[in-house]
Amino acid sequence: MRILHTSDWHIGRSFHGHSTLEALRGVLETLTAQVRDHEVDVVIVAGDVFDSAAPAAACYTLLSDTLRAISDTGAQIIVTSGNHDSAARLGFQSALLRDGIHVVTDPLTIGTPITIADGAGPVHFYGIPYLEPALVRHVWEGIDLRTQSQAVEHAMRLVNADLTARGGRSVTISHCFAAGVEATPGVERDIQQGGLDVVSLSTFDGPDYIALGHIHGRQQLSDRVRYAGAPMHYSFGEADKPRGSWLIDLGAEGLSSVRWLDLPVPRRLVRLSATLDELLTDERFTEYEDAWVSAQYTDASFQRDPMRRLLERFPFCATVAHAPTLVRDSDGLTxxxxxxxxxxxxxxxxxxxxxxxxxxxxxxxxxxxxxxxxxxxxxxxxxxxxxxxxxxxxxxxx
Incomplete structure (x- = not known):
């Protein structure tokens, strides 16, 4: 069975005040073409489908269009909710979609897989929606769920108990911070209860593959535990991280191979640093005139209207900051x-x-x-x- 692991679409997210909806549509169209070209059987979307709990109408349209286009390739789709999503709204969306598109938002379904068979037999997909401890304690009475880590650990106990009874190959989908990840500062919203709530890697022992969401950069924590990251760059902190998804092959005995599929970057992101005059005139910056630019000018003093002047050369300049190369020591005078x-x-x-x-x-x-x-x-x-x-x-x- 061939599986595509993607996550963190963040439909509706803006980039420094600019809409990303049409750029994301183009990226997801490429992803759909990859599903068709590589004859993918199942597409996993591991949470944070939307960027907010109350997305605009156009966001629902993009999601529906994309899921239906993927479904038209013949692939089945499994979507779970993340911490940015409203589980209720995303779950409502599932009722409007066709067979073969599964949206997992209800914690009561954890431990009950979506089973899809291939020539080698069944593969059990266990979706774990984002588990906010304060909201799911009532679901499992008598279980200590003070942190998100404890909630995921309990969910995995349910998964492994069911898997032991059923047998066969399996994939689990979760949205969390796993131990060993490298987060992008200021990008991924902390999943925490009084601090960074990290899920131990051993929590995910059991299934053949763990498809994780929440971290925006591609990460491999082990051969079978991975983050796909977001399909687009949503901050300058992500500029050097590739965009794409994992293509997983499950053989008759379990995980066979995993490889990376790149996605296009609609507009590259660059950080430029020089004096304002150099930024405005130097030929070495010509290649960045069509990029998203985060500029730092290094002049000793503040310059007049730096953003307005930079936009004349870099129409997609998103941020500008004064970062003098030399900072004068204080003279101590009042x-x-x-x-x-x-x-x-x-x-x-x-x-x-x-x-x-x-x-x-x-x-x-x-x-x-x-x-x-x-x-x-x-x-x-x-x-x-x-x-x-x-x-x-x-x-x-x-």
Missing amino acids: YATRVRNAKSDPELIDAFLTHVRNGVSATAAEAAIIAEVVAAHTASVPDRADGSVLPASAEASA
Whole structure:
């Protein structure tokens, strides 16, 4: 039997304010073509089908279109709910779909497999929907379920008990943090009860293959325990991680082979770092003009309208940040000391600019503007005892 393992579609997720729906549609069309070309028997979607518990109508349309297109290839489909999904809404969707599309959202079904046969006999697919301890304690009275890890451990006991009675080959689907994973900071929402709730790898002993969801990057925890990751990049932290799915072959005796199928990246993601002038003019950045860009400009001081200017060259610039290469050490002077030390208002303003602009004082053009403004608006004030001019700002603070 040939199985395709995918997960974390996150239908409806935006990317820095931009819709990803049409880009995801194109990626899922490629996935459907891979299912057809590789004569896949069963497609697994291991949770986080939607990005939110209340997806927009267009998200339901994309899901229905994709599942039906996959079904048209002759493959059966097993979908489980993740922590981003509303189990009730995703479960309702199942009633609208054709035979051969199985949506697993009810914890009461854990331990009761979806059995699909091939020439070598039956294969039992055990779907474990995302288990929030506070919401499933009532399902199994008398079982200690304080953490998500404990909930998954109990689910696997149910799976293995049924599998022992039935015998044969099996696949389990779960949405969780498994021990040994490398998460992307700020991307995968923590599944936790007071901290990162990690499921031990030994919890998944038993079945021939474990199809996991939740981590957005491809991960292999053992030959039989894997994450497929998300089919698209949803953050710059994922930019260097491949997109795709696992193609699994089960032979008569169990797991036979696993290989990776790449999916296309609709628009690549890059991080660029240089001075703002270099980012705007340097030819070495030409190849990134059609990419999603996260820019850091390294000038010593803040620059005027960096995002507007960057968008003129990089239409898909999503973020910009000031990250000076050199940071001036503090001179330890307080505001009151700077006021006292200034011999004129222009000098006081220049000292302020130098302080807030990482040591960069006023340019000649800025100094001329400052002098003009001060001359036009500063009132006459008494001289100091030593004959120097007392800044109007100092007189006011006194």
